[in-house]
Each structure stands twice: as C-alpha cells, then as structure tokens.
Amino acid sequence: MKRWMAAILAAAMTALCALPVASDVRAQTPPAAAAAPRISGFDVRPVPQPAPGTELQFTVYGSPGGSVRVQIAGAGSIALDETDPGVYEGAYTIRQRDRITPATTATVNLRLGNRVASSVLDEPLIAAAGAPRAAGPSTTAAPAASPGAPVIERFDVAPANRLEPGADLFFTVHGTPGGSATVRIAGVNGKLVLDEVKRGVYEGSYDIRPRDRIADDAPVTAHLHLGGQETTRTLDRPLVAPGARTASTTARHPESCFNCGVIEAINPVEVKGSGSYVGKIAGGVVGALLGSQIGDGGGRTAAQIAGAVGGAVAGNEIEKRAKTSTHYEVVVRLSNGGTQTISYDKAPPFTVGQRVKVENGNLKGV
Numbered sequence: 001m002k003r004w005m006a007a008i009l010a011a012a013m014t015a016l017c018a019l020p021v022a023s024d025v026r027a028q029t030p031p032a033a034a035a036a037p038r039i040s041g042f043d044v045r046p047v048p049q050p051a052p053g054t055e056l057q058f059t060v061y062g063s064p065g066g067s068v069r070v071q072i073a074g075a076g077s078i079a080l081d082e083t084d085p086g087v088y089e090g091a092y093t094i095r096q097r098d099r100i101t102p103a104t105t106a107t108v109n110l111r112l113g114n115r116v117a118s119s120v121l122d123e124p125l126i127a128a129a130g131a132p133r134a135a136g137p138s139t140t141a142a143p144a145a146s147p148g149a150p151v152i153e154r155f156d157v158a159p160a161n162r163l164e165p166g167a168d169l170f171f172t173v174h175g176t177p178g179g180s181a182t183v184r185i186a187g188v189n190g191k192l193v194l195d196e197v198k199r200g201v202y203e204g205s206y207d208i209r210p211r212d213r214i215a216d217d218a219p220v221t222a223h224l225h226l227g228g229q230e231t232t233r234t235l236d237r238p239l240v241a242p243g244a245r246t247a248s249t250t251a252r253h254p255e256s257c258f259n260c261g262v263i264e265a266i267n268p269v270e271v272k273g274s275g276s277y278v279g280k281i282a283g284g285v286v287g288a289l290l291g292s293q294i295g296d297g298g299g300r301t302a303a304q305i306a307g308a309v310g311g312a313v314a315g316n317e318i319e320k321r322a323k324t325s326t327h328y329e330v331v332v333r334l335s336n337g338g339t340q341t342i343s344y345d346k347a348p349p350f351t352v353g354q355r356v357k358v359e360n361g362n363l364k365g366v
Contacts, residue, residue, distance in 0.1 A: 035353075037063040037112035039119040040204065041182075043190035046127040050100035055091040056125055058106070059190040062086060064262045064333065064353055066112040072125070073106070074099040080108075084209050085262035085333050087190075102126050119193070122180055122225055150176040150226035152233040157220070159241040165210045165335055166260070166355070166366075169239060171222070173202040179226035185239075187214040191223075210335045216240045259358040260366060261334035263350055270326050330363060332356060 041061035047054045058070050058078070064086040071077040075098035080090035088110075094100060106121040158170040173181045173194060181194040181202035189211075194202035202224075208214065220235040328344045342363055350356065356363045 037110045037117040039117050041190050041192050042108050042119045048127050052096045054094045057091045060088040062110045065264045066110045068110050070108045149229045150179050150224040150231045152224050155222045155233045163214050167208045168205045170205045173222045175224050179224050182223045184221050186218040188212050261332040263354045264333040265331040267329045
C-alpha cells in the first residue's frame with residue numbers, strides 16, 4: 001500500500017515538474033529563415049559648420065519593424081525612431097568633444113531579429129565639403145568632362161497610376177559600372193539608393209508614404225558616384241502614367257487609407273487557467289494517504305497534514321497548467337504613425353512586415 005501511494009504522488013510531482021515554465025508574454029522573434037533586413041536609403045541634412053549644439057538630422061529607409069542606430073566616426077551614435085513604416089529618423093546633437101571633419105563617415109545598422117543590414121553614408125556631414133550640384137535641369141554635371149568621371153546614359157521611371165501612399169515608383173539608371181547610384185525626389189525627405197543589378201544598370205523602387213508631397217511633375221534627379229566624382233541627370237518625364245493625372249491628384253490624401261499599416265509584431269500571450277476544488281481535493285487525498293504511511297502517533301498526524309497541504313497545492317497547480325491557453329496579439333503600425341493591437345485565439349495567418357488593413361476589429365491583407 002505504501003509503495004502504491006508513493007508511486008501515485010511521485011508521478012503527480014513528476015508531471016508538475018515536467019510542465020514548461022513560460023512567461024506570460026513572449027514577443028515573437030523573426031525566424032532565422034525570414035528575409036534579411038534591407039536598407040534602401042540613408043540620408044543626412046548636412047550642416048554648414050559642426051559647431052557644438054548643432055543637429056545632424058538623419059533619415060533611413062528600409063525594412064519596417066526593425067531597430068536602427070547611426071554611428072558617427074569621431075563622435076557618438078544615435079538610435080533612430082520609426083516615424084512611418086520603414087522610415088527611421090533622428091537627430092544627433094554635436095558635442096564639444098566631437099571631432100567631425102569633411103572626411104567624417106557615418107554608418108547605419110538596421111537590426112531585424114538576429115540579422116543586421118549596414119550602409120555607409122555616401123555624402124559629407126558638412127555642407128561646405130560637398131561637391132557642387134547642378135542648380136537646374138541638367139544631364140551631366142561639370143566633373144563628368146574630366147577623365148574617369150562617371151556617365152549617366154539614361155534615366156527612366158516606370159510611372160505609377162496614382163501618386164498615393166503605397167504606390168511604387170520604379171527607377172532605372174544606365175551608366176558607368178561599378179559606381180553608387182541614388183535618386184532624389186522633390187517632396188520626399190531623403191534619397192533612394194539603387195542596386196547595380198547588372199553591369200552598368202542600377203535599379204530601385206520607392207514606396208510612396210503618407211507624409212510625402214509629390215507632384216505629378218516633381219523634379220527627380222539621379223546621382224552617380226564613382227571615384228570621388230559625381231554625375232547628375234534629371235528625369236525628363238512625369239511620374240504619373242498618361243491619362244492618370246487627374247486620378248492621382250484626387251487620391252493623394254493619406255485619409256484614403258487611414259486604417260492601413262504594417263504588422264510590427266506578433267506576440268503569443270500565454271494565459272494560465274484557474275484551478276478548481278477538484279484538483280485540490282484530489283491532490284490533498286493523495287498527499288494525506290502518503291503522509292499516513294509515515295511515523296507514529298503525533299508524527300503520523302503531522303505528516304498527514306503536511307501531505308494533504310502539499311498535495312492540494314500540487315494538484316491545483318497541475319490543473320492550472322492543464323488549462324493554460326495561448327492567444328496572439330498582432331501589433332499594427334498604422335500609416336498615420338499610430339498603432340493598433342488585434343487579438344486572435346489562434347495563430348494568425350500573417351507575418352511581421354506584411355501590409356494589412358484594419359476592418360471591424362479584424363485584419364485583411366492588402
């Protein structure tokens with residue numbers, strides 16, 4: 001009898017110890033197989049002089065939902081805030097001890113989960129150190145005439161039907177291979193970095209954001225850097241497809257999709273169940289029976305009481321663990337900069353970074 005009772009209590013305690021100990025909320029970590037983070041633009045508003053108290057304002061475009069930090073050589077670093085999905089901004093205040101020169105470099109790291117993307121700023125932090133830029137429409141800057149200067153042969157865009165948030169503008173630059181190409185759009189804070197997809201061909205797309213103010217005929221300039229020299233060329237066609245110009249001006253208001261956004265996090269929330277008298281009684285009976293097998297007289301009574309209390313606690317905890325449930329909270333970063341959390345009883349069919357629309361308390365892919 002003693003062995004049988006001991007075996008029952010031992011089995012109950014083993015089951016309790018074997019249950020996983022989990023926190024109430026566990027934030028989702030992007031899986032290792034998820035797409036690597038990407039930086040599509042890194043920009044600074046240069047200052048005339050790096051005097052103490054002056055601010056360097058940085059803008060980074062890249063994968064949404066990440067954490068971004070800019071490191072300035074000879075100075076310090078700053079974490080940028082995600083002001084819009086995929087847009088990170090922040091200002092670094094120059095200090096007395098900082099040593100910022102025309103040759104000072106700045107590096108940005110964008111972390112998403114356990115993966116990091118990096119980019120080096122390709123322009124100076126001090127405005128006076130920059131190469132002169134063309135003031136008006138121009139196909140080639142003056143330095144292009146010097147030997148070895150880069151050349152832009154063609155600059156083109158796949159126009160959008162409407163200049164509204166979420167629309168894509170796809171740019172292509174054909175020119176000297178091995179350089180770095182960027183595009184600046186009037187009405188957009190920052191610049192777009194193009195990738196050299198094949199020798200001498202640079203491509204990249206810009207996702208229009210709610211705060212952008214882009215006119216149909218907004219000036220767009222391509223810059224090609226190579227060996228310390230730069231060439232520029234202005235786009236000679238509108239950003240809107242022919243026949244769609246009227247539609248674009250009526251659909252440029254951010255309010256047209258105020259409830260659209262990007263999934264910032266998916267958090268599984270574990271909720272423990274509540275134990276009932278059934279588990280307490282069952283555990284108490286087993287504990288008391290086992291305690292009755294120990295000692296004599298008062299010792300046996302004390303053992304019975306201790307066994308009953310311990311068994312009741314164990315039985316109640318086992319029942320709580322058995323009733324534990326998990327629901328999921330999806331955090332959406334809206335296009336207006338706010339956030340909204342939607343709860344799901346089961347794992348939702350969405351991923352971090354996915355564009356969605358909030359409708360009647362539910363999410364819909366867009």
